[in-house]
Amino acid sequence: MMEKMVFGRYIPGDSFVHRLDPRSKLIFVFIFIAAVFLANSTVSYALLLAFTLMSIFASKVRIGFLIGGLKPVMFLIAFTFLLHIFFTKEGDLLFELGFLKIYEEGLRQGIYISVRFLVLVLMTSLLTLTTSPISITDGLEVLLNPLKKVKFPVHELALMMSISLRFIPTLMDETDKILKAQLARGSDISSGTMKERIQAVVPLLVPLFVSAFKRAEDLAVAMEVRGYRGGEGRTRYRQLKWDWRDTTALLILLAVIVALWFLRG
Amino acid sequence: MKVKTMAVNAVIAALYLAVTALIAPFGFTNIQFRVSEMFNHLVVFNKKYLIGIVLGVFISNLLLSTLGWYDLTFGVAHSLISLAITVVLCKFVKGRVKGMVANTLVFTFTMFIIAIELKLALGFPFWFTYATLAISEFVVMIVGVPVMNALNKRLDFNRMIED
Numbered sequence: 500m501m502e503k504m505v506f507g508r509y510i511p512g513d514s515f516v517h518r519l520d521p522r523s524k525l526i527f528v529f530i531f532i533a534a535v536f537l538a539n540s541t542v543s544y545a546l547l548l549a550f551t552l553m554s555i556f557a558s559k560v561r562i563g564f565l566i567g568g569l570k571p572v573m574f575l576i577a578f579t580f581l582l583h584i585f586f587t588k589e590g591d592l593l594f595e596l597g598f599l600k601i602y603e604e605g606l607r608q609g610i611y612i613s614v615r616f617l618v619l620v621l622m623t624s625l626l627t628l629t630t631s632p633i634s635i636t637d638g639l640e641v642l643l644n645p646l647k648k649v650k651f652p653v654h655e656l657a658l659m660m661s662i663s664l665r666f667i668p669t670l671m672d673e674t675d676k677i678l679k680a681q682l683a684r685g686s687d688i689s690s691g692t693m694k695e696r697i698q699a700v701v702p703l704l705v706p707l708f709v710s711a712f713k714r715a716e717d718l719a720v721a722m723e724v725r726g727y728r729g730g731e732g733r734t735r736y737r738q739l740k741w742d743w744r745d746t747t748a749l750l751i752l753l754a755v756i757v758a759l760w761f762l763r764g
Numbered sequence: 765m766k767v768k769t770m771a772v773n774a775v776i777a778a779l780y781l782a783v784t785a786l787i788a789p790f791g792f793t794n795i796q797f798r799v800s801e802m803f804n805h806l807v808v809f810n811k812k813y814l815i816g817i818v819l820g821v822f823i824s825n826l827l828l829s830t831l832g833w834y835d836l837t838f839g840v841a842h843s844l845i846s847l848a849i850t851v852v853l854c855k856f857v858k859g860r861v862k863g864m865v866a867n868t869l870v871f872t873f874t875m876f877i878i879a880i881e882l883k884l885a886l887g888f889p890f891w892f893t894y895a896t897l898a899i900s901e902f903v904v905m906i907v908g909v910p911v912m913n914a915l916n917k918r919l920d921f922n923r924m925i926e927d
Binding site: 508528532572575579582583608612616619620623627632635652655656658659660662663664665666667669670671673674675678697700701703704705707708709711712714715716718719722723727 | 765771773774778779785815827887911914915
């Protein structure tokens with residue numbers, strides 16, 4: 500069951516990107532997502548694509564692996580591309596076959612939006628591929644720390660996220676077990692009429708919720724008897740360290756943004 | 765925040781991901797059919813579930829979504845805004861079934877947030893996308909009303925997070 504999904508898709512490694520602090524990677528991706536919208540000419544999109552490929556190279560993640568993970572997105576990209584090709588009717592007519600007319604602007608928009616989307620998906624998957632979910636949680640907690648001033652429960656949220664990540668494999672195993680147990684009893688949620696499928700979901704969800712609540716109860720009791728009293732004064736096992744790599748990565752991104760600004764059409 | 769509230773919400777978030785990943789693998793396209801969407805109704809039983817649901821959406825989109833961080837930002841914003849509206853509405857709407865129907869309508873209406881996401885990310889036409897998303901969300905959530913009601917009779921969601 501777990502093989503079906505490349506869970507969290509984190510691949511441990513020792514590349515430049517792997518060694519970056521999760522905080523710098525998070526800041527990098529956030530800024531990158533916004534910066535992508537600066538591109539509006541062929542040269543600027545080419546720069547984005549080249550920069551993304553360079554980042555993949557620096558992460559030592561196999562291109563084949565990344566492309567394999569892109570299969571579900573490819574359909575969406577192809578669909579978007581065709582949507583723009585057929586429905587944008589501006590610029591010179593490039594091709595005509597019966598009712599099918601392809602215009603220059605449609606082709607251009609199709610390519611631009613596909614590249615933009617591809618670059619975004621590649622860059623964000625690079626983050627999850629090179630950063631373990633628990634590091635992402637640690638990074639987010641530190642980045643959100645200023646919100647503590649407005650009484651936002653940053654520590655509690657980070658703790659809940661860590662607990663959640665710890666329980667995902669357990670609950671996935673359980674879901675899978677219950678699915679199979681119900682299947683063995685003749686229940687079927689993947690075929691039949693809508694009503695039958697809905698009815699089949701109830702006997703699936705009842706044991707799932709029961710066991711989830713039981714685990715939560717046990718956990719709460721365990722935390723209380725061990726004297727858990729919130730985040731105040733707690734020390735950390737995993738320490739985050741910002742070094743020259745992080746500053747370099749952000750400076751390179753800044754350079755790319757400046758270049759994008761000047762390459763705008 | 766009470767330890768029990770945190771533990772229940774964390775486990776609900778994990779369950780949200782498990783259900784998203786295993787029960788409805790056809791969830792992240794224009795036709796959204798996630799069984800886990802039904803979890804949104806939990807907030808009608810007790811507003812404390814809001815955190816667990818939003819966290820579940822966040823983790824699911826972080827680890828499973830193909831649209832990457834677009835889904836992360838817009839998906840979380842959509843759930844958070846809709847659930848917050850429902851929490852306020854539930855002060856005026858009496859009865860759980862009515863509350864869940866109100867929740868369904870809120871989620872259907874706020875689907876425009878996801879339509880904006882798809883327009884921004886992929887240049888999809890806004891109104892057409894909004895219409896298809898709203899219809900599918902409405903169907904999943906309205907179907908969720910009797911399901912969650914049946915579950916509540918056996919489990920009592922309010923008690924599970926309160927004592």
